[in-house]
Amino acid sequence: MADSTGAALADFSSAWRTDELKSEHTQQAALRRARTEIPELRGLLDEAVAALHASLALVIEGFPLDTAALAIAAGALGRVDPSHNGPNPDTLVHDVVDSEARPYRDPDPFHTDSPLLAHPHAYLGLLCVRPSPAGDGHTVLVSAADIAAEIADRSHLRALQDPYPFALPRTPGNDEPSITAHPILTMSDGDVTVRYCPVRVAAGAELAGHTLDAEHADALGAFERALDTQHLPTTFLLRAGELLLLDNRRLLHGRTDVGPAGVGRHLKRVKVHHAHVQAPAC
Ligand SMILES: O=C(O)CCC(=O)C(=O)O
Ligand SMILES: [Fe+2]
Incomplete structure (x- = not known):
């Protein structure tokens, strides 16, 4: 500007x-x-x-x-x-x-x-x-489409489109753990969208009654490995x-330390x- x-x-x-x-x-x-x-x-x-x-x-x-x-x-x-x-x-x-x-x-x-x-x-x-001031805290971006393309196993891609439990934060006065369930990926006509927060997904998978079965745990593991793929993200300060x-629905974002x-x-x-x-x- x-x-x-x-x-x-x-x-x-x-x-x-x-x-x-x-x-x-x-x-x-x-x-x-x-x-x-x-x-x-x-x-x-x-x-x-x-x-x-x-x-x-x-x-x-x-x-x-x-x-x-x-x-x-x-x-x-x-x-x-x-x-x-x-x-x-x-x-x-x-x-x-x-x-x-x-x-x-x-x-x-x-x-x-x-x-x-x-x-x-x-x-x-x-x-x-x-x-x-130290020049750290770089912004990192990666697209849902690139993550999906990195996941070779189609059964993982299918499972990631099923609802996963996301743990809701506890609110004062309500100590009952509760969840909301949503797909992590949606893929339709080449359009890939994503919804993901590691803290909420990990806590959701831990909650009694919502533990992931092997198929969905494996698919989540494949997704998290794809997020670790070094050449995919764009990084800048x-x-x-x-x-x-x-x-916010087609890119994941984060920042370095x-x-x-x-x-x-x-x-x-x-x-x-x-x-x-x-x-x-x-
Ligand atoms: O601190 C950053 O660069 C990212 C912060 C962030 O993820 C957000 O505000 O949603
Ligand atoms: Fe954020």
């Missing part, structure tokens, strides 16, 4: 509060006005949406480090969801900060976001505010002002549903 476009977007966005942008109607009104008032933004967003559909991920450089600007631009992909973005149930833009307290501070293994929802978010936006947009010197690495995250899909109650 040219400096002048970034500055115009930042200026435009300063008139909007994140709170009002939680409504899809307001998101779309703000986007329409931004597209009218900043003509260069119009072409850039149209190109980004087309590139995301064609390539499943892209990085926009020179994006303003601004929460409202992120929410408004992400509206070009659909409905920016304030309900399922991080631990607080009312967050339009979640701050992903590597700190001593972050539970998975070591490598964040390949996963898709929102795997417990009936309809996981279609897209994610990750805006890098501050990379790790997000720099400040780079906005990564990715297809962030060591103690990386505390303070900061991304801003948005999660986007296709426009007009109702958020499921989950």
